[in-house]
Amino acid sequence: MADTALKQAENGPRVDLDALEDLIADTRSEYLKLQRDDGHWIFEFEADATIPAEYVMLNHYLDEIDDPLEAKIGVYLRRIQSDEHDGWPLYQDGAMDLSCTVKAYYALKLIGDDPDAPHMRRARTAILAAGGAERANVFTRIALALFDQVPWRAVPAMPIEIMLLPEWFPFHLSKVSYWSRTVIAPLLIMMAKRKLAANPRGVDIRELFRTPPEDVRDYNVNPTGSPVGSFFLSLDKLVRRAEPLFPRNKREKALQEALAFIKPRLNGEDGLGGIFPAMANTVMAFEALGIPKDDPDRKIARAAVDKLILDRGFEAYCQPCLSPIWDTCLGMHALLEAGEAPDSGPMLQAADWLLEREITDVVGDWVWKRPDLKPGGWAFEYWNDHYPDVDDTAVVVMALHRMDAERYRGAIGRAAEWVIGMQSSNGGWGAFDAENDRQYLNAIPFADHGALLDPPTVDVTARCVSMLAQIGHDIGSPPVARGLKFLRREQEKDGSWYGRWGVNYIYGTWSALSAFNACGYDMSRHFVRRGVDYLLSMQRDDGGWGEGCESYEAGGRGFARGSTPSQTAWALLGLMAAGEVDHPAVARGIGYLMQAPRDGAKWDEDLYTGVGFPRVFYLRYYGYSAYFPLWAIARYRNLKRKNDRKVAFGI
Structure with a gap:
């Protein structure tokens, strides 16, 4: 010493x-x-590759592609790919995370990386060895559903009518964390409208699935392995079958309730909840509702997302x-x-x-x-x-x-x-x-x-x-x-x-x-x-x-x-x-x-x-x-x- x-x-x-x-x-x-x-x-x-990858996916969902910026994000994503396991970890030198790796791969392909490039081949091999994109987590599968890469049955049932549940009900926004409720409210709109991504370049990632996505039987699993989790999994299947029968007037009322939750909390250029997932979901929810790009609320919601970009000149990433x-x-x-x-x-x-x-x-x-x-x-x-x-x-x-x-x-x-x-x-x-x-x-x-x-x-x-x-x-x-x-x-x-x-x-x-x-x-x-x-x-x-x-x-x-x-x-x-x-x-x-x-x-x-x-x-x-x-x-x-x-x- x-x-x-x-x-x-x-x-x-x-x-x-x-x-x-x-x-x-x-x-x-x-x-x-x-x-x-x-x-x-x-x-x-800084977080992991997930946030900058989702930023790229947001741009392609909206057809608001910024090629120069996305090229810098590509530099960042390639740099943080692991040389040890060929995927992307959740933290420096960590183990590969399947969901993070699926999103990073998709973002790079959207940016324009050749799927036969060495780094893409290595990532694809790692994903398939880990079970394929069908085994990614719920938020990743929702993103893939929005890009028409998996059927909507690949994600849990989350009907917009949740917004109408009374406070005493076992599930209510008051019973989850602030970050959850700010993410969930716009997400419910997106899941109700099911408006697909513009995806103007028609990029898909079918090569990341071990089983064709339409043939996968059970995407959703019991997250805890407990009897309570088994009950909720059965309830999910029941709600999924019943959801098409829900009254249309209730659905419209629930959509308005979700908007009534979001708009007072938009938080100017600091964004809904101050966190990227809620901000990005808000912009996509406005798009799903047909709210025009020049609408003041939509413009400020988009500005809040872009404010999180950290541009180092040669590379860039999106902060959480x-x-x-x-x-x-x-x-x-x-x-x-x-x-x-x-x-x-x-x-x-x-x-x-x-x-x-x-x-x-x-x-x-x-x-x-x-x-x-x-x-x-x-x-x-x-x-x-x-x-x-x-x-x-x-x-x-x-x-x-x-x-x-x-x-x-x-x-x-x-x-x-x-x-x-x-x-x-x-x-x-x-x-x-x-x-x-x-x-x-x-x-x-x-x-x-x-x-x-x-x-x-x-x-x-x-x-x-x-x-x-x-x-x-x-x-x-x-x-x-x-x-x-x-x-x-x-x-x-x-x-x-x-x-x-x-x-x-x-x-x-x-x-x-x-x-x-x-x-x-x-x-x-x-x-x-x-x-x-x-x-x-x-x-x-x-x-x-x-x-x-x-x-x-x-x-x-x-x-x-x-x-x-x-x-x-x-x-x-x-x-x-x-x-x-x-x-x-x-x-x-x-x-x-x-x-x-x-x-x-x-x-x-x-x-x-x-x-x-x-x-x-x-x-x-x-x-x-x-x-x-x-x-x-x-x-x-x-x-x-x-x-x-x-x-x-x-x-």
């Missing part, structure tokens, strides 16, 4: 604090240069959404930790930018479960007022409170009231909804992705508990007490905590330990020490920490391809929250960050450490390798310089 990072002391490795000070100062300076003129920060936000509020509030914490004055120009400008986006006058979908709760908080994207994010809100509040509790008292109070009101009855918090945990819904054939719901999670709960503790709620405060009980119940047998929105047990364990520290727990308690032992057991030979997305799969716990700066930072923050600033493992972790390759404000990090839906959809937050390592090394510096083992803030 480099001498400038670590020196050997009598009791183990010792960090060169002067060199660390220089690193913090340089990184902080570089990070400030990335601030936008209006005060916010935003970084690239944008993350400016998340990037801004987390970066503020890192800068404050690194010594940026709370009243400096950049910090005040960032706070003012956040305050402009506080949600105070839009009653969002959360009102279904909390009808008397006043609006409050912040979204994840630039604007998404119908869907404030509990996690973002908690982190924003902690940043504002660190800066000036009195100056931002009004916003802090409103957000805290909203967060408390969003606590579920089991003591935990979900990301966007309360009591969104009807697990039986993940057994319907449509939900083969297993991500229809937004149940309480450890990481979001820990953030909410930390926020409440930081602003003055003690351990006896009812919402804090209930949240802490939830966290205690969720601890895994090996001492870790599951991470829903970050990969994975390192993220969850950092979050939970931070919450217990923020609440003033005795960090020598047995359950805390088990969490510490887990983090120590995950340290790698190079001093860093890493954990693969495979950890969400059966048998994947503990898998890592290598250390990453962001996961190393999470582990260090968790250990320091537990009082382990002097542990040799912490010094080794700081040493890893000090010597890891870095370009300006960002450490090099290619592996994915973010999660959309475990086992289905993963994310690469380009900002994670900037603000989290800075945060960790600055906190270490602060604790060592002050000889103070108490962490002042909860995260």
Whole structure:
């Protein structure tokens, strides 16, 4: 290990604090240069090949082909094809995902790639070996049905009349997550109208099927293998037979209900739900309804989709959404930790930018479960007022409170009231909804992705508990007490905590330990020490920490391809929250960050450490390798310089 990072002391490795000070100062300076003129920060936000492939398919569905842009997307798709298995993975160096690979292949063929080109032949062979396109997931089969590549019986029955179901019914939009309802509402229109893609070049992918698509008998399967799933599969067949008999007047009313849901939530150029699948479905739903291209709602819906394109000049891809509020509030914490004055120009400008986006006058979908709760908080994207994010809100509040509790008292109070009101009855918090945990819904054939719901999670709960503790709620405060009980119940047998929105047990364990520290727990308690032992057991030979997305799969716990700066930072923050600033493992972790390759404000990090839906959809937050390592090394510096083992803030 480099001498400038670590020196050997009598009791183990010792960090060169002067060199660390220089690193913090340089990184902080570089990070400030990335601030936008209006005060916010935003970084690239990458998923897998699915989103850019779907963007290409959207263009060909609408006959709005942009050849120069699609050529750049083709460069991107070819670059990220695996040399190991010839398909496309859901994350860097991951296993082939059949559905992702089918969409990537189709997109490249739409772009104009010769199916006999070597990369296309390799992908086709991989798809056929994996069972063929007939074994792709539900969303892929819906896309293929829209392009007339599979019959409509290849997708589960989802009649538009769902929009007319009463709230007490077992399936209702209020019972699924925000991302599900914003995707489903326009999708129901598309499935009702069954308007086929323009597909002006007549591109098909019959060569990807092991059995001709019209001859495949059973496309839909029981997603859980449970008796409940078998019941829903039988119900699906019954609904499919009955759907042609539904009254036409009810169908028209349901179509109008779907539009009535979509239009108030269009969200300007930030799009329905702020997420690509909902935005793209909205544009296609408008097309299916015959809404002209120059209609204002359709134009802005299309503009929202195009806003997600990230063009690097030689290649391009479509982001799943944008993350400016998340990037801004987390970066503020890192800068404050690194010594940026709370009243400096950049910090005040960032706070003012956040305050402009506080949600105070839009009653969002959360009102279904909390009808008397006043609006409050912040979204994840630039604007998404119908869907404030509990996690973002908690982190924003902690940043504002660190800066000036009195100056931002009004916003802090409103957000805290909203967060408390969003606590579920089991003591935990979900990301966007309360009591969104009807697990039986993940057994319907449509939900083969297993991500229809937004149940309480450890990481979001820990953030909410930390926020409440930081602003003055003690351990006896009812919402804090209930949240802490939830966290205690969720601890895994090996001492870790599951991470829903970050990969994975390192993220969850950092979050939970931070919450217990923020609440003033005795960090020598047995359950805390088990969490510490887990983090120590995950340290790698190079001093860093890493954990693969495979950890969400059966048998994947503990898998890592290598250390990453962001996961190393999470582990260090968790250990320091537990009082382990002097542990040799912490010094080794700081040493890893000090010597890891870095370009300006960002450490090099290619592996994915973010999660959309475990086992289905993963994310690469380009900002994670900037603000989290800075945060960790600055906190270490602060604790060592002050000889103070108490962490002042909860995260």
